[in-house]
Amino acid sequence: MKPRPLLPHAPFVVVAGLSARMLAQSAARAGLRVAALDVFGDRDTREASELWFDIGGGPLAIDGQQLAAALERTARLPGLIGWIDGSGLEPFVAHLCAIPGLPRFIGNPVEASAAVREPQRFFALLDALDIPHPPVAFAPPATTQGWLVKRADGCGGTHIEPASAFGDARVPAQAYFQRRRDGRSLSALFIAARGSARVLGFAEQLTCAMGHLPFVHTGSIGPIDLPPSVVARVHAAIAALSAQTGLTGINSCDFLLDGDAFELLEINTRPSSTMTLYETASPHAWPHGLLACHIEAWRHGRLPAAPAASPWRAGQQVLFAPRPLAVSQSFSDACLRDPLCRDVPMPGMRIDAGDPVCTLLVRATSVDAVRYALAAQHALVLQRIETCHEPDYAFIQCHS
Structure with a gap:
């Protein structure tokens, strides 16, 4: 899909993340002018953006102060509608939303994100809604064999480690223990607004072991077909969570599928990298890019029509x-x-x-x-x- 021609006074949108390229290209397809904030400054990110700001804070890390300073500078852009978060912004969003003078945040309300990102609240909610998930614990288990440690504010699989790797060391803040399970690692991309949700499709997650990290995210394939019974259960879980929490815009749901046994792992409260799969497989279904749908859900509470099946x-x-x-x-x-x-x-x-x-x-x-x-x-x-x-x-x- 090619970007729409920019109108003389097209509004600006700011996109930020470890890598902002996917969001910048999707926003450009919608005819928006883009300011991109990330740590790489890749060539295609810069081509899709009118402005680029470096927010790197060391190898593959975001500097929170540089991020806030860059957002403050973009607040003066003409016709700015707001800023959108990508991967790696999880530890920063709530704080940034509380800083006066920064652009409006186009995404989930802070309380909605907290309901599904704070581990104790999230897994209690899953239990209340009778949504299956692997067993979790908030104190070190008696034996670490078969357990993982996950940081709730991490992303990309770099936040998941074997519990045995910690030994007697202090477990990081915002961490919890989860039983390691077998099964296919899958995700569902969905758009939510006003208590409703539309699932756009399912994808297979690609991972690899890297050093002591067993599940580093390396990519995805989709859309994939799943048994109707599984589709119905995942749809029901996403609908219940969206109704209960008020999720808004594009989110993704990570889950395991072992045979027909479905267990929910986490909700990512931001546009997921799997957006690219659907924009690539079905460009005619999303002629203005999926970020336009994210903005529409946030601005007007409207969900897109159900996508037609694609042969690609x-x-x-x-x-x-x-x-x-x-x-x-x-x-x-x-x-x-x-x-x-x-x-x-x-x-x-x-x-x-x-x-x-x-x-x-x-x-x-x-x-x-x-x-x-x-x-x-x-x-x-x-x-x-x-x-x-x-x-x-x-x-x-x-x-x-």
């Missing part, structure tokens, strides 16, 4: 650096020209081993075909890393 599937996967590297001009240019690459790093950027290089995004007619296309693109970009060094040689190797 999409997949996205983060490619992590196999070794330390400095991004060459030729590598960056080749990735920017490649329609299957997103989050394209700036030339000269230094990337450590294990850090994200870019995101691969593919479209195909089946989940198996998506997996094959992701594997092929992964191999291509790895080869590009090894061959794109000198400008003349890189042009020959990487021309597409």
